[in-house]
Amino acid sequence: MSVVGLDFGNANVVLATAGRGGVDVVLNGNSNRINPNMAAFHGKVRACGEAASASLSSNLKNTVVGMKRLLGLKFSDDQVKREMEYLPFTCVENPANGGVAVQVMYEGEQMTVSIELATNMMLRHMADIAKEANKGQAALDWVVCVPAWYTDSQKRSFLDSCQLAGINCLKLMHETTASALAYGIFKDAKKEFAPDKPTNVVFIDMGATGYTASAVSYTPQKLTTLATYSDSCLGGRDFDAAIANWARDKFCAKYKNAHDPKEIPKSWHKLLLASEKAKKTLSPAGVKEANLNIECLVDEYDFNCTLTAADFEEMVQPLIDRLANPINRMFEDAEKNGISRADFSSFELVGGGTRVGCVKRNLSKILKLDASSTNFGLSTTMNADEAVARGCALQSAILSSRFKVKPYDIVESSLHGVQLEFDDHEGKKEVVEVFERGSNFGVVKRVTVKQNQPFRVKASYVPLSPSHMIHPSTPLDICHFDIDAPKVSDATKIRVNVKQDISGVITLSSAQSVEELPAEEAKESDNAKEADAGEAKEGDMEVDKKPEEETAEVKEAPKKKYKKTNLSFTTHTAMRYSKDAMDSASEVEARMGNADRVARETSAMRNELESYLYDMRDKIGDYGTLKDYATPEELLSFPKSLELAEDWLYSDDGFDSTKSVYADKLSEVRKKGDPIVKREYEAGHRQQAVDTFKGALETYKSFVQSSDEGYAHITDDERDTCRKAIASAEDWLYDMIEKQGNVAQSSDPVLTLEMISAKQKEIQGVANPIMNKPKPKPPKEEKKAAEEEKGAEPSEESKKEADEASKDNMDAEAVPPPVPEVDADTPAEPESMDVN
Numbered sequence: 001m002s003v004v005g006l007d008f009g010n011a012n013v014v015l016a017t018a019g020r021g022g023v024d025v026v027l028n029g030n031s032n033r034i035n036p037n038m039a040a041f042h043g044k045v046r047a048c049g050e051a052a053s054a055s056l057s058s059n060l061k062n063t064v065v066g067m068k069r070l071l072g073l074k075f076s077d078d079q080v081k082r083e084m085e086y087l088p089f090t091c092v093e094n095p096a097n098g099g100v101a102v103q104v105m106y107e108g109e110q111m112t113v114s115i116e117l118a119t120n121m122m123l124r125h126m127a128d129i130a131k132e133a134n135k136g137q138a139a140l141d142w143v144v145c146v147p148a149w150y151t152d153s154q155k156r157s158f159l160d161s162c163q164l165a166g167i168n169c170l171k172l173m174h175e176t177t178a179s180a181l182a183y184g185i186f187k188d189a190k191k192e193f194a195p196d197k198p199t200n201v202v203f204i205d206m207g208a209t210g211y212t213a214s215a216v217s218y219t220p221q222k223l224t225t226l227a228t229y230s231d232s233c234l235g236g237r238d239f240d241a242a243i244a245n246w247a248r249d250k251f252c253a254k255y256k257n258a259h260d261p262k263e264i265p266k267s268w269h270k271l272l273l274a275s276e277k278a279k280k281t282l283s284p285a286g287v288k289e290a291n292l293n294i295e296c297l298v299d300e301y302d303f304n305c306t307l308t309a310a311d312f313e314e315m316v317q318p319l320i321d322r323l324a325n326p327i328n329r330m331f332e333d334a335e336k337n338g339i340s341r342a343d344f345s346s347f348e349l350v351g352g353g354t355r356v357g358c359v360k361r362n363l364s365k366i367l368k369l370d371a372s373s374t375n376f377g378l379s380t381t382m383n384a385d386e387a388v389a390r391g392c393a394l395q396s397a398i399l400s401s402r403f404k405v406k407p408y409d410i411v412e413s414s415l416h417g418v419q420l421e422f423d424d425h426e427g428k429k430e431v432v433e434v435f436e437r438g439s440n441f442g443v444v445k446r447v448t449v450k451q452n453q454p455f456r457v458k459a460s461y462v463p464l465s466p467s468h469m470i471h472p473s474t475p476l477d478i479c480h481f482d483i484d485a486p487k488v489s490d491a492t493k494i495r496v497n498v499k500q501d502i503s504g505v506i507t508l509s510s511a512q513s514v515e516e517l518p519a520e521e522a523k524e525s526d527n528a529k530e531a532d533a534g535e536a537k538e539g540d541m542e543v544d545k546k547p548e549e550e551t552a553e554v555k556e557a558p559k560k561k562y563k564k565t566n567l568s569f570t571t572h573t574a575m576r577y578s579k580d581a582m583d584s585a586s587e588v589e590a591r592m593g594n595a596d597r598v599a600r601e602t603s604a605m606r607n608e609l610e611s612y613l614y615d616m617r618d619k620i621g622d623y624g625t626l627k628d629y630a631t632p633e634e635l636l637s638f639p640k641s642l643e644l645a646e647d648w649l650y651s652d653d654g655f656d657s658t659k660s661v662y663a664d665k666l667s668e669v670r671k672k673g674d675p676i677v678k679r680e681y682e683a684g685h686r687q688q689a690v691d692t693f694k695g696a697l698e699t700y701k702s703f704v705q706s707s708d709e710g711y712a713h714i715t716d717d718e719r720d721t722c723r724k725a726i727a728s729a730e731d732w733l734y735d736m737i738e739k740q741g742n743v744a745q746s747s748d749p750v751l752t753l754e755m756i757s758a759k760q761k762e763i764q765g766v767a768n769p770i771m772n773k774p775k776p777k778p779p780k781e782e783k784k785a786a787e788e789e790k791g792a793e794p795s796e797e798s799k800k801e802a803d804e805a806s807k808d809n810m811d812a813e814a815v816p817p818p819v820p821e822v823d824a825d826t827p828a829e830p831e832s833m834d835v836n
């Protein structure tokens, strides 16, 4: 399982792996396929996923959730303010990059944890799950999905988190494209797509927080995203919040003197949970109502109410109204590609949010499907929770060098157009759109600038109409590049090669100055041309056409020779961690990771001590199995030691101590308990060991007396040697049994399992070599010898006889008389006897 894909949903994380057997979802330690996306701080320990979820309601302030929507945003961003309304913990500004950090209590002190560090925790947790499922081998190549509406800065922050977690992320993939890949690749293998008639499918994903519609076209071995549109703030949690707000009004109206549940994080959390449950109850068609029953919602006030499907639909109508816009715009874009609504053959739903009944019904209406047909004409052929992770795992296998996968082309559709802005040598501002909205990723574009000094190129999103899909508050700036162009009197041409990599992140591939050369330097220029060609293919990326002006310029002067010099440059991104910030975050993670390990080991040792105390307390008690094996003195002192150790364990000191102190306590009580346990064990297994030994002796005895032809070659002396060894062992055994019979159960035994085993090995050493002695080859027959003496060929008859004889001989060797296997069969020692 070296290749994995991760659906890092705002609520749920799903990990899938691709291998020879296909794609599988990786189960966590509790055999569940879905992992709650949360990272918790609990005293001295941290927990993620299900472990964090188990204590969520009592640890709301120290459990970081919703990381996906906080990554890559400035703390001052309006989106952060909106998110904070959903979050019960305190967010502050991250001094490292102006982003978001969370204040938690850790090791008894307040600590500021950046959102990248919290994301790293969850990613590490998933990496641990992958490792555990893969017999301790780490997953090597990852593809992680992000929403299509993620900006450059959000993607960069996510990549920072992956880097912190030590995850080798080959690509950040759009969620709907991952679903599309999971849908298409197996159909492609079954040759379901035709080259001349593309199959067009719409994917609609509504998760906990986001909603995206994507139109995809399939031809053999190729998937083309025609258009993708999102409403980044529409998801299942908005439906929960609508119910919770409705219920809150009811509660406040009923209990006028009670506190408002929304003001109390724990109460609001309870209300949201109950609301989500009610929403799910109402999901299947035909369910008319759901109950909300919450004990002690606020203080001692319980709250019960009934929500009808009609009321639910009415309260979520404003959310339902937002479903149409992304779909309609997606169809408009598809239409521009010559694909009309009627050309789509399937409408696939993914994401938990699409299970809401009224969402499905309204999607069907918006898509103009036959609402009377099954599932309102919508298709749910894929697993709504797993499709994204499966698609990522497939993409990971396609990209990984560790796998050989049939080529499959994935054409992405960027949600954001990108433009470059720079001043030329005369101070004139130029703006060039380099990547259009809807363009593919993994492309390098070149822009030529006339400059005579170092200059700056700014990359930003192309402003669209107010309904464009970047959140209105998101700054359009992406990053800027300071290019070290030479300071010269005459302006030179500078080529700026900008790349939108396969994750959709904008980088500067290279910057070059281009000087026209005198004709005599043609040779050098030819070399430069070769170098240029090499650079254009960088990263196996497709190199798009140069912008119009530059293409024209080169075409007009094809004979001219140029010298190209690579220029140094620096990249400035608003949010990305600097090396120092990354190092210090790694240090914090390492320190906390170490503390986690110590805490885990300490807790394991504490549990071991606690289990020992409970176990022994019962066993040494009046009805316990150990009682008869303890001396009167031990019967007093051992229970006393157990009691003292237990009192200590539940005292303030013992509740929170160190691993070595727990280990010392355990060995202290075991020093008293182990001799008793050993006596009981010896007594319990002695008879079995004696019987096994006796059985072995009987087998040896029958060998010594055997007149079997197979043992005919054993000499009398050898038989005598065995006979004496058997007699001596028997004497020893019966003597020891007698002595043991005179020893009280509460005293240490005189005949131990170890002694029996040793004696058994001793006789084995004498008897086995004799019994297993190979039979000598039979002497040649006289007749055959006489024939040989005469030099005559043996007759056919004598040949036959000789063959028969050798066959007999072989048979005799191949099937020797049964030799008893008399290995010492002493039962294994119990674990508690290991007192060293």
Ligand SMILES: Nc1ncnc2c1ncn2[C@@H]1O[C@H](COP(=O)(O)OP(=O)(O)OP(=O)(O)O)[C@@H](O)[C@H]1O
Pocket: 008, 009, 010, 011, 012, 013, 068, 206, 207, 208, 209, 210, 235, 236, 237, 276, 279, 280, 281, 283, 350, 351, 352, 353, 354, 355, 356, 384, 385
């Ligand atoms: N049977 C159901 N009926 C209604 N809603 C459901 C049902 N099952 C799950 N949901 C909702 O689906 C949402 C979670 O879906 P999902 O796991 O796809 O989200 P996510 O991928 O974590 O979030 P996002 O894609 O927004 O980052 C939750 O709001 C949950 O309440």
Ligand SMILES: [Mg+2]
Pocket: 009, 010, 175, 206, 207, 208, 351, 388
């Ligand atoms: Mg999702």
